[in-house]
Amino acid sequence: MGIQIQNVSKRFGSFQAVHQIDLEIASGSLVALLGPSGSGKSTLLRLIAGLESPDTGRIVLTGKDATNQSVQDRNIGFVFQHYALFKHMSVRKNIAFGLELKKTPKDKVEARVDQLLELVQLGGLGHRYPSQLSGGQRQRVALARALAVEPEVLLLDEPFGALDAKVRKDLRAWLRRLHEEVHVTTVFVTHDQEEAMEVADELVVMNHGKVEQVGSPPEIYDNPASPFVMSFIGPVNVVSNASGLFPKQDAPPESNLFLRPHDIEIAASANGTTVPAKVERIIHLGWEIQVELGLNDGQIITAHLSRETYDLLDLRPQQQVHISPKGAKTFPLFYSI
Numbered sequence: 497m498g499i500q501i502q503n504v505s506k507r508f509g510s511f512q513a514v515h516q517i518d519l520e521i522a523s524g525s526l527v528a529l530l531g532p533s534g535s536g537k538s539t540l541l542r543l544i545a546g547l548e549s550p551d552t553g554r555i556v557l558t559g560k561d562a563t564n565q566s567v568q569d570r571n572i573g574f575v576f577q578h579y580a581l582f583k584h585m586s587v588r589k590n591i592a593f594g595l596e597l598k599k600t601p602k603d604k605v606e607a608r609v610d611q612l613l614e615l616v617q618l619g620g621l622g623h624r625y626p627s628q629l630s631g632g633q634r635q636r637v638a639l640a641r642a643l644a645v646e647p648e649v650l651l652l653d654e655p656f657g658a659l660d661a662k663v664r665k666d667l668r669a670w671l672r673r674l675h676e677e678v679h680v681t682t683v684f685v686t687h688d689q690e691e692a693m694e695v696a697d698e699l700v701v702m703n704h705g706k707v708e709q710v711g712s713p714p715e716i717y718d719n720p721a722s723p724f725v726m727s728f729i730g731p732v733n734v735v736s737n738a739s740g741l742f743p744k745q746d747a748p749p750e751s752n753l754f755l756r757p758h759d760i761e762i763a764a765s766a767n768g769t770t771v772p773a774k775v776e777r778i779i780h781l782g783w784e785i786q787v788e789l790g791l792n793d794g795q796i797i798t799a800h801l802s803r804e805t806y807d808l809l810d811l812r813p814q815q816q817v818h819i820s821p822k823g824a825k826t827f828p829l830f831y832s833i
């Protein structure tokens with residue numbers, strides 16, 4: 497009974513921003529809409545919110561057809577990338593705003609605001625004004641304000657997008673814990689695959705206004721449905737059949753091989769399944785080592801090694817090595833990324 501999106505399309509002039517999307521979001525889940533800029537994530541979120549109306553299709557929220565309902569009637573909480581707090585109101589007043597609009601009795605408002613301040617870990621800061629808070633604290637107030645009216649659905653559009661990397665990372669973990677406490681059906685828009693994988697139960701990968709794949713983070717990572725998904729979710733090498741790396745039993749001539757950098761095994765000597773390669777460059781990233789490898793046909797691929805493996809192999813630039821894929825996928829050439 498969460499959210500059902502049925503054959504929803506939206507066009508802006510001649511541009512098809514969202515194209516015949518069918519999607520079910522389970523009640524109480526936290527789902528990330530993930531995709532590159534312009535893939536239609538925000539438009540889909542705005543359609544769910546009622547800030548845009550679809551050209552075709554239906555949007556069903558908690559069992560009720562909401563397609564023609566106004567934003568106010570949808571019982572939705574919304575948080576955007578840029579803090580939309582009221583600058584002239586204290587944190588308490590900001591959080592209380594929706595409840596006061598609904599003419600909630602004063603004592604109930606006060607109790608709910610106290611509870612929300614604790615929930616977003618800002619107890620004691622209720623008297624401050626938005627300008628006296630950090631960016632991360634402001635976004636937590638925005639979340640508390642969105643949750644105050646007990647929405648059935650929470651929509652978050654890049655809520656941490658404007659914050660620096662460290663704060664962003666802390667807030668992801670915080671949002672995950674918060675969701676485990678409140679369990680409101682949440683749709684989270686991001687273009688950051690790591691953020692999506694860390695926060696969400698399920699990922700909806702979008703490209704060109706369409707859904708490419710829906711699944712849990714491990715399902716999507718391990719079984720990507722298309723080269724686009726494989727390339728978007730984590731680093732990948734794309735090599736042609738000429739590389740000699742294709743598994744012997746299925747070497748379709750019109751395919752590319754998609755190979756994750758950590759799925760390349762490097763050995764000092766050849767065996768029946770390895771292909772020769774030359775170490776072109778070694779990049780130390782602290783927790784892992786990136787090794788650029790030149791194949792005999794001139795293609796360059798990148799392997800990621802743990803420090804331990806790297807130390808055992810004792811690699812040097814220009815060294816001749818022998819490599820084999822531990823896991824790889826082939827996709828026909830006609831797929832574009």
Ligand SMILES: Nc1ncnc2c1ncn2[C@@H]1O[C@H](COP(=O)(O)OP(=O)(O)OP(=O)(O)O)[C@@H](O)[C@H]1O
Nearest residue numbers: 508511513531532533534535536537538539540687
């Ligand atoms: N009101 C509008 N009028 C015209 N074009 C629009 C409008 N809203 C969105 N678009 C276009 O629709 C496309 C999809 O936009 P959308 O914001 O949904 O993408 P997105 O995946 O959220 O990207 P981003 O991460 O950059 O926000 C973009 O090319 C955008 O320019």
